[in-house]
Amino acid sequence: MFGATGADLFTGVGYSAIAQAAPLLVNVALTPYLIRHLGLDRFGVWSLILLLLWTFTSLDGGVSASLARFYAFHGARGDRTGTGRLVLGSLALFTALGLLLSGLCVLLAPAASLLHIPPQLRGEAVEVLRFLGPLVTLALVTNSATSLLQANARFRGLAGVTLCSCAVYAAGVVLVIGHGGSLTALAAVTALRFVVLLAGGFVLAARHVAIHRPLLPPSRERRDFGGYALRMQLSGLTVFLNGEIDAFVIAAVLPIRFVGIYAAGLQAASAVRSLPLYAFPPILTRMTTGFARHGLPGAVREFHRLQSRWLPAVLAYGAVSTAAVVFAVPVWLGPGLRLSGVVAATLLAGYTVHVALTGMRTCLVRAIGRPGLETRYSWFATLVNTALTVPLALLFGVVGVVAATAVGLVAGSLYFVVLCGRVAELHRQPIPGRWVLAIALAVLVAVAGELPIVGTGWHGTVPFMLAGLPAAAGLSVAAILAVQGGGPR
Template sequence: MRPANRAGPVSAGDAGPAPPDRPERAALVPEVGFSALAQAAPMLANLVLTPYLIRHLGLDRFGVWSLILVFLATLTVLDGGVGASLARFHARHAAHGDRAGTGRLVIGSLTVFLGLGALVTGACLLLTPAILSAADVPPRLRGEAGQLLTALGPLLALALAANSATALLQANARFRALAGVSGGSCLVYAAAVTMLVRDGADLPLLAVLAAGRYLLMTVCGLCVGARHIRVRRPLMPPRAERRDFGSYAVRMQLSGFTVFLNGEIDALVVAALLPVRYVGVYAAGYQAAMALRSVPLFAFPPILTRTTRVFSEDGLPGAVREFHVLQARWLPAVLTYGVVTTASVGLAVQVWLGTGLALSAAVATVLLAGYSVQVAFTGVRTCFVRAIGLPGYETRYSWFSTVVNLVLTVPLTLLFGVVGVVLATAIGLTAGSLYFVVLCRRFAGLRERRLPKRWLPATAVAAAMAVLGDLLILRLGWHGSLPLLLAGLPVLAGLAAAAALLPRESKEEETS
């Protein structure tokens, strides 16, 4: 029972009293839906814009732009854990009705982000020649690439400020407003790109438009959240809160660092070992794999809430029972989704970008295979360890994945090029996921049930339907975002066919 004692802080106070349980669960469904829309908007914008940018910029110039976005994503993750910690502290102020505390946190975080942007700008001014040389940027593109590196600091400050506005809305349960702000800013950005970016040296213009999107997200988000903010002196959080925030942020940064090592570093390895155009090849495949990986993750908030509530009421034995109920449904559904999407994503990427980018299709297939194993076996376990107050187990498996990935990356890259980079990541994710299964079995007795008897034939039928349908669409020779939507129809049909077979079997399993 030791884990139950240690997990006191995640507690009944956060779970709320039992009587309003049903209304809260009912309200959670639309909140999850709007939160998913807010998260999906940037991914959808990128899916629409990628073929347009490749066509108008060319693969080399698109590779340079992808490299800048990799730098931006890396620096956003490595912000000291500030961005990842804001939602928790905003929520704490919201729970106490402390609008002045929220205002101080907003001002303090924006000040930190402006400082980080200035620091990155200075570093880029000093290191631009070395970065351009190390990334093997073609001489004809070095002027544009240098301008983008100079703009990286302001882009970082604006991107982090947009994350701050997002955290404010999330903490105050303004998910509908967040979906509107995120979707609106992405729509304006996509329209501006398609109207203004043409063939030629348009990378600096693209950076300006990206900065505009972050600025629009920040301003609109803060305006919508203004009723939760009160500006009072002193303008900065008190020393005790800064100390508390800093301690929490350091822990969040340690977890976030593994995300960087298992994701963004792959693009940096590609940039260091291969010509810059391969960064674009990698980025396109990575984008497709991440978009498909994200779909099951939209279910995390309600699963975490439910597991936390059960743990607060029934302790560790209740949480273990709840895990087995949830995992019995999660594993076959997510594995089926993973198999079907992995089998068809390579064809879908070629429908999206054309057969000339078959290498991006291979990148997406390999990455998604690793992601599918990870999400299927670690998804509910991650919610479990967080709910009982032991997130250290999640960190342990994440670092195990990272070490395996780092050990394999360079040799596999030298052997297989850009596919070797993602192969190392997929192997690392798979090894780490299995290690997490072993860890959870040892300390809490979490076990897997056998998959339903009909799982294999149902999944095989679904995968065959998806692959055959996408092959027919690929043979039509259509490419772009609209044909990509068409390529999704056979996948949906296959998943629907599998779903028709699995529920009856799942019910039989539960009663046996």
């Protein structure tokens, strides 16, 4: 497990970032290629399939989101047998859920004809929907393997096996799409990526697992796990209601190509938002270990140590990224998808405040076994989002839908700050004035750098990467000014 040094945490965050960034970077690189070869309508169908895949894997009863915490508890105590029972129990549950979902997908696949899908694509859409059940099963089982590596601080191994799976996926997509393959073949390539990640993950984690009878966790642990997972699922359900349901609303009322437009903006915003989130697995492992060894004071001590750095850094990163993504997305996908850039910026503004305020608090409440607080603030955000969706949609269309999501996230984040203050004495850490000035200057530098790139008329993955340089320059300015003023590094 993690030692007490900052170097251990920094190394874990680095490898965790590689593991989580690799799939996002591959998708960023492949998206222009997919749009060009599939066409926007067909890409819209594929985007809907991927959103359904994410939705079904997140609605698993909260099991995936809970495994890392319980694996970490067993790992902190050196209980390899307890870990093995949890592995077998999760695999059995995921397999049962997958079989149930596979049957539902076969029955409901013909309903795809009710969506605004061009007639020539409806048969292919129905076919790939029937493939969705096995794909979700593989994704769920893979979550158990990756959670096991995270909980035991095996971030280097996780990064390696993730890179291998992404390389297999990228090569398969290029091969399949380049030869005119169907969306079902594309789904098979996605399944192959999960198989590589699953096999490699369990091989690397084998030394942390011992299998002895009884094969399943004892009833007390099942009750504890079930209660924790239920609260995590309630929180996860709000993530669906605050985000992915937007795509299904769009699919129900607009042509399928608008799902692709929305998905491209969501992908850009999610990719940018994810960079700070790469720190979550090692931080959660560290806080959980501190709680297991020293109780609530140990976890709170870690919170205060990290929050003073987390808050200003995430706000600076988010402000610059929000300003830059409006220009970067059309550079990435072409001027016809400027709306995707607006969608991305609107979502990213809400994500920035949300991640800055809730990031360390989320790790804290999960580590101390109080995920119900996360559930409460998530549902509050969902209620605000629901109340605003219809009026903002009537005023601003698709952008209004995502604006309601952003406002709901901000409101929920502020409520979460209040809730966490009632559980433990968490010191308020206001942002120094020098950080505000540094962030404002960084945004100006980023926007000024994006305008010449937009003026070149270049489009594609390479220009998109080039569009990241002004944002990097702006962040460098913010970091230099803040550090010179004595701010956190």
